[in-house]
Amino acid sequence: AAAAIADYLPQRTARKSPERLRRLLLPSGDGRLHWxxxxxxxxxxAEDGARHQADLLAAATRIRVPTLLISGAASDVVSESTINEFLALVPHARHAIVPRATHMVAGDENSQFNGLVLDFLASLPGV
Structure with missing residues (x-):
């Protein structure tokens, strides 16, 4: 399992221990492990989200709190056009890209993710 994950996510430098992997893999009836x-x-x-798209876009325009969008450069879920759409709807939002991360930024580059969040929080007035 560890080798398969490493092949699928070569950009991840940190590897999960066998103990942590055991919690993420479930045995099936045929004896194989599944995610x-x-x-x-x-x-x-995604299909249900499409039905709510207009409401979600309208809600985004009402965001008034400080906002940080963190995305992984290698995400297969969030596209550049989606990011640009969000930033147009929430113009005060800040965006940070983590170069070696997929959609699971915190899992791929936890220290970098934490640093971005802490820096963002520290930049807020009154914090």
């Missing part, structure tokens, strides 16, 4: 969530679950979420 703890099924990526096929994203299909109905």
């Amino acid at each position: 703890h969530w099924d990526p096929r679950m994203l299909t109905p979420i």
Whole structure:
């Protein structure tokens, strides 16, 4: 399992220990291990999200709090056009790109993610 994950996510420098992997892999009836969530679950979420797209876009225009969008440069979920659309709707938002991260930025580059969040929080008035 560790080798398969390393092949799939070569940009991740940190590797999970066998103990941590055990919590993420579930045995199936045939004795094989499967990831703890099924990526096929994203299909109905995406379909349902499309139905709510207009409401989501309108809600984004009402965001008034300081906002930081962190994205992974190698994300296969969030595109540059989606990021640009969000930034147009929330013009006060800041955007940070983590070069070696996929969509799971905190999992791929946890220290860099934490640093970006802490720097953002420290930049806020009164913090």
